[in-house]
Amino acid sequence: MVETALLVLALVVLLALAFDFINGFHDTANAVATSIATRALSPAQAVLMAAVFNVLGALSGTAVAKTVGKGIIPPELATQPLVIAALLSAIIWNLITWYYGIPSSSSHALVFSIVGAGIASGGLSVIKWGEGVAKTLQGLVFSPVFGFLGAMLLLSLLLWAVARQRPYWVNRFFLRAQVLSAAYMAFSHGSNDAQKTMGVITMALAAYYGWSGDQFHVPLWVILSAAVAMGLGTAMGGWRIIRTIGFKAVALRPIDGFAAEVAGATVIETASRLGIPLSTTHTISSAILGAGATKRLSAVRWGIAGRIVMAWIFTIPFCVALSWVIYTLMHLVTGAR
Numbered sequence: 001m002v003e004t005a006l007l008v009l010a011l012v013v014l015l016a017l018a019f020d021f022i023n024g025f026h027d028t029a030n031a032v033a034t035s036i037a038t039r040a041l042s043p044a045q046a047v048l049m050a051a052v053f054n055v056l057g058a059l060s061g062t063a064v065a066k067t068v069g070k071g072i073i074p075p076e077l078a079t080q081p082l083v084i085a086a087l088l089s090a091i092i093w094n095l096i097t098w099y100y101g102i103p104s105s106s107s108h109a110l111v112f113s114i115v116g117a118g119i120a121s122g123g124l125s126v127i128k129w130g131e132g133v134a135k136t137l138q139g140l141v142f143s144p145v146f147g148f149l150g151a152m153l154l155l156s157l158l159l160w161a162v163a164r165q166r167p168y169w170v171n172r173f174f175l176r177a178q179v180l181s182a183a184y185m186a187f188s189h190g191s192n193d194a195q196k197t198m199g200v201i202t203m204a205l206a207a208y209y210g211w212s213g214d215q216f217h218v219p220l221w222v223i224l225s226a227a228v229a230m231g232l233g234t235a236m237g238g239w240r241i242i243r244t245i246g247f248k249a250v251a252l253r254p255i256d257g258f259a260a261e262v263a264g265a266t267v268i269e270t271a272s273r274l275g276i277p278l279s280t281t282h283t284i285s286s287a288i289l290g291a292g293a294t295k296r297l298s299a300v301r302w303g304i305a306g307r308i309v310m311a312w313i314f315t316i317p318f319c320v321a322l323s324w325v326i327y328t329l330m331h332l333v334t335g336a337r
Helices: 002-026 028-037 045-056 063-072 081-099 106-122 129-161 166-210 220-236 239-248 256-275 279-296 304-335
Strands: none
Touching: 002 081, 002 106, 002 166, 002 220, 002 239, 028 045, 028 166, 028 256, 045 220, 063 106, 063 129, 063 166, 063 256, 081 106, 081 166, 081 304, 106 129, 106 166, 106 279, 106 304, 129 256, 129 279, 166 220, 166 256, 166 279, 256 279
8 A cells, every 4th residue: 555655646746747748848938938039049958057046946936836745736735646647737738838839828738727626626615815826916917017017117118228239239238138137037947937837846745644744844845846847847948839929029129138137037036926826928928018018019919819718818717717627537546545
C-alpha cells in the first residue's frame, strides 16, 4: 500500500514538472516576443537568455507557491487524484491554446483547474474563496490594467525625455536597453509562474504525508526541480505564441518594447512578492497593447487583441469544467478520492 502511494506521488511530481515544462515553452513569448520583434535580440539569443533568467527568477521566493499550495484548498483536504485532475486539465488547455497560437494564461488554467477538481472532490465548501481564489481574481482584474496603463505612462515619459534626440540614437540606445528589460521580464516570469508548480508539488506532498496548513513548506528539491523544468521548457521556445504577441498584435519599436517589458515585469514582480498568482501572459500582452496605444489607438490590431481577451475569458470556466470531469471520471473508474 505504501509503495503504491509512493508511486502515485512520483507520478504526480512528474506530471507537475511536465506542466512546468509546457508552461515554459507556452509562455516563452512573455519574455522574448518584444525583443525579437524589435530585433534587439536574435530568436536564439532571446530564448536562451529567457531560459537562464526564468531559472533565476524561480529561485527567488515561494510566496506564490504557498498561495497555490494551501490558499485554494486546505492541504489536509488535498488528494493525489485531485492534483492529477487539476494538472491534466491545465496541461490540456495549455496544449490547445499553444497549438492555435493563443496567449492564454497557464496560471489561471492551473488555479481554476484546482478549483474544479476541488469542487468535484468535496463540494463548493472546500474551496478557500476568500484567500487564494480571491488573490487570483485580483491578479486577473488588476494586472492587465496596471500593465496597460503602466506601459502607456512609461512610454509617454520616455518619448518626452528623448524628444530632442535623433531617431537613430533613440533606436540604437533602446535596442541595447531591451536586452536588460527582456532579462527583467524573464526573471519576473520565473518568479511567478514556476512557483505555481512548486505549490502543486507541495500540495501532493501534503496529501502523501498528511501535512496541515502549519506544516506546509516548499522543500529545496521542489524549488530546484521546478526552476530547471521551466528553464528547459523556455529553451524550447513557443514560436506560435511569439508570433502572435510580438508581430501580430502591435508594430513595435525598441522604445515601445522596452516600456512594455519594464512595465509588465514590474507588475509581475510586485505580485510575486505579495504572493499573488497572476497571469504573466495577461500582463505583458496588456503592456504591449498599452505601448501600441500610446502612439494611436489604430496602431493596435484590435482583432488580435480581442482574440487574446476571449481566451482569457474562456480559460476559467473551461478549466473548472474540464478538471471536474477528469476527477469525476477518475473516481468512477478507480473509486479513489
